[in-house]
Amino acid sequence: EMLNISKKSTSCFVNFSRLQQITDIQAEIYQKNLEIELLRLEKDAADVVHPSFLAQKCHTLQSMNNHLEAVLKEKRSLRQRLLKPMCQENLPIEAVYHRLD
Numbered sequence: 001e002m003l004n005i006s007k008k009s010t011s012c013f014v015n016f017s018r019l020q021q022i023t024d025i026q027a028e029i030y031q032k033n034l035e036i037e038l039l040r041l042e043k044d045a046a047d048v049v050h051p052s053f054l055a056q057k058c059h060t061l062q063s064m065n066n067h068l069e070a071v072l073k074e075k076r077s078l079r080q081r082l083l084k085p086m087c088q089e090n091l092p093i094e095a096v097y098h099r100l101d
Contacts, residue, residue: 047053071078
């Protein structure tokens with residue numbers, strides 16, 4: 001009977017060991033799934049943060065900035081040009097649109 005008890009306790013330890021292995025494997029699977037998700041997110045964001053994409057965006061913004069600076073420098077002359085009548089005719093402007101600066 002002592003042998004039966006020892007076999008049962010050994011069987012219990014084997015089951016406990018297997019349960020521990022299953023838990024470890026599940027934790028490893030969970031960790032790998034997190035790593036896969038992180039890699040997917042990096043892949044999705046890679047084109048946005050890629051240096052060539054950023055350089056293109058930077059160039060576009062610099063071009064827009066240069067244009068806006070030129071417009072601001074020419075603001076007075078542009079305003080005068082807009083106030084000049086076209087074809088030497090004065091067009092009536094409603095009072096609502098008159099603005100004093």
